[in-house]
Amino acid sequence: MLYTLHELAYYGATPFRLGAQAARSFWTHPFNPAADTLMGRSAAAAAEVFEHLTRRYGKPAWGLDVVPVNGVDVRVTEETVWTSPWCRLIRFVRNPEDLKAAGKPVDAPRVLIVAPLSGHYATLLRGTVEAFIQDHEVHVTDWVNARQVPMLEGRFDFHDYIDHVRTMLGQLGTGAHVVGVCQPGPPVLAAVACMAMDDDPNRPASMTFMGSPIDARLSPTVTNRLAEQKPFTWFRSNMIHTVPLPYPGAGRRVYPGFVQLYSFMSMNEDRHVDAHRDYFDGLVRGDGDATDKHEEFYDEYLSVLDLTEEFYLQTIDIVFQQHLLARGLLDHRGRRVDLTAISDVGLMTVEGEKDDISGVGQTQAAHGLCTAIPETRRELYVNPDVGHYGVFNGRRFRDDIYPRVRDFIARNQAIHDAVPQRRAAAA
Structure with a gap:
């Protein structure tokens, strides 16, 4: 109603x-x-x-047809490389001649930026993507508004999200890097753990989490307290509504x-x-x-999208109420997710000291959970001057945060390229 x-x-x-x-x-x-x-x-x-x-306000355009790199305007085109009813995997293809003019190599580390599915379109990360395009072959998850997905397409839940991330990393192939911005942190970490458990050759060379609620029990914010204080049934009764006509997803239960x-x-x-x-x-x-x-x-x-009922409620339950991943109790497709299985994937966490969505400590908790990753492949950074949005956008991101992430990815790319047995396994 x-x-x-x-x-x-x-x-x-x-x-x-x-x-x-x-x-x-x-x-x-x-x-x-x-x-x-x-x-x-x-x-x-x-x-x-x-x-x-x-x-x-409809879905905004990316508007990244030209990106300045070293003072040169590099032409960029969007290419959809994989789709499902719930997501498009977009690759931003940089013009090789423009890259050469800018003094940048044509071959660059492949990065999957996993955009949040939390009410806004992936274009909220336009500034993030623009920065990464300068030094990387960028792919981004472009999530579909649930009200546009017909009921015949079925469900999309937290575990489907994990499977989507794993499938998209497979599309990029061995030696790629994944960046989870905000909400995707827990499912991306779970996806990488499952890939490590299976010795999947397409597991990423590094993973970076930015302002993510890996363990929402730490430094709880207003949103965390709301999720803990309200019973699960309250969210089901008050936050879930039915998509009306004439939308293609009419009849679907969503978090608007x-x-x-x-x-x-x-x-x-x-x-x-x-x-x-x-x-x-x-x-x-x-x-x-x-x-x-x-x-x-x-x-x-003000451009917003709807989430499916099952994804929203499972996220509340798994991430913000039971904290299953952080407690080592998350089961995915019939087996326990083991974060200690991750041993050869670099880990970086980025937080903002003024973040009022994911408090300081929630993201860096990943370091304490992924105990098998060597210290030489870890980096923890807390920016004292930014809030949640500033972790992945704005001047501080461009000047302080992105260069650190860029250098971290480059180091882990070099480590990956120096390990012949992993490349052989991928072949």
Whole structure:
């Protein structure tokens, strides 16, 4: 019922949104003598803010057609290399001639960036991907909005997520590297453990986790406490709703993206209110740079997708309530996941000291769980100046975090290339 009411509210606001668009056009028209007055600019700004808050935000484009590398514009094309009803594996293909002009090798370490499936599209990692493209052959998981998947396609749960990660690593082949950003940490770690248990030649050369709840018991945040304080039945009763018509996934039970968005925004309500007040003031002043940055951020932030009921509820149960992976009690496809089986995969963890989603210690817990990895193949980094979003995006990420991850991957690539028996096993 909530989903249907949400849709009705959106369509009910359509006449007012159209009216706001008309008002904005009227107050900004060059032939309107009041357009350049404080009253005219204020009226246009109010209409603009209203229209932005009530519009429907679809899936954003990656927009990475050209990436600057060493002062050279490197052309990039998107290529889908594997698909399922729930995910597309996208490869960002860099133009070889442009790479040579930029002084970069054409052959580069292959990296799988596993984007979070937690309410936003994978394009939230646009800045992350852009940084990695400079030095790597980048692949990224482009998760599908559950409301777009017909019921005939069946379920998608936590264990299917693990299988998807393992399958995609197999697509990249031996010696690739995996980067799990936020939510994917536990299932990615479980997937690598299963590959190590099977001596899978396609297990990655390194794994990097950034702001991930590997052990959510450590430094619990507001979201962690909510998951622990509420009984499992509360989440099933209050967070799960049915996709209405006319979506292809009509009838599917989901955790709606708009519910997740409201939850996140309510955590920092004052910050979002201030941001929109500043946006209004910037529109009145005609400050194009400030308003462009605001629109760029919120066009992405307000674009949300739905999660299947089974994936969301299993994540609450496995990761945030029972902490099965961290306690060594996670079973996958009938067998216990053994993190100590990982012995020849590099491990790096990245955290932000101001992270209010995954507290400091939750990600680095992976080091204490993967006891067979030698110290020479580990790296632990906590940035004192960033919160959750800054761990994988923004200036601090570009200047402080990415160079460390890049160098860590390069070291582990060299170690992998120097081990002939593993390459022989892959052959």
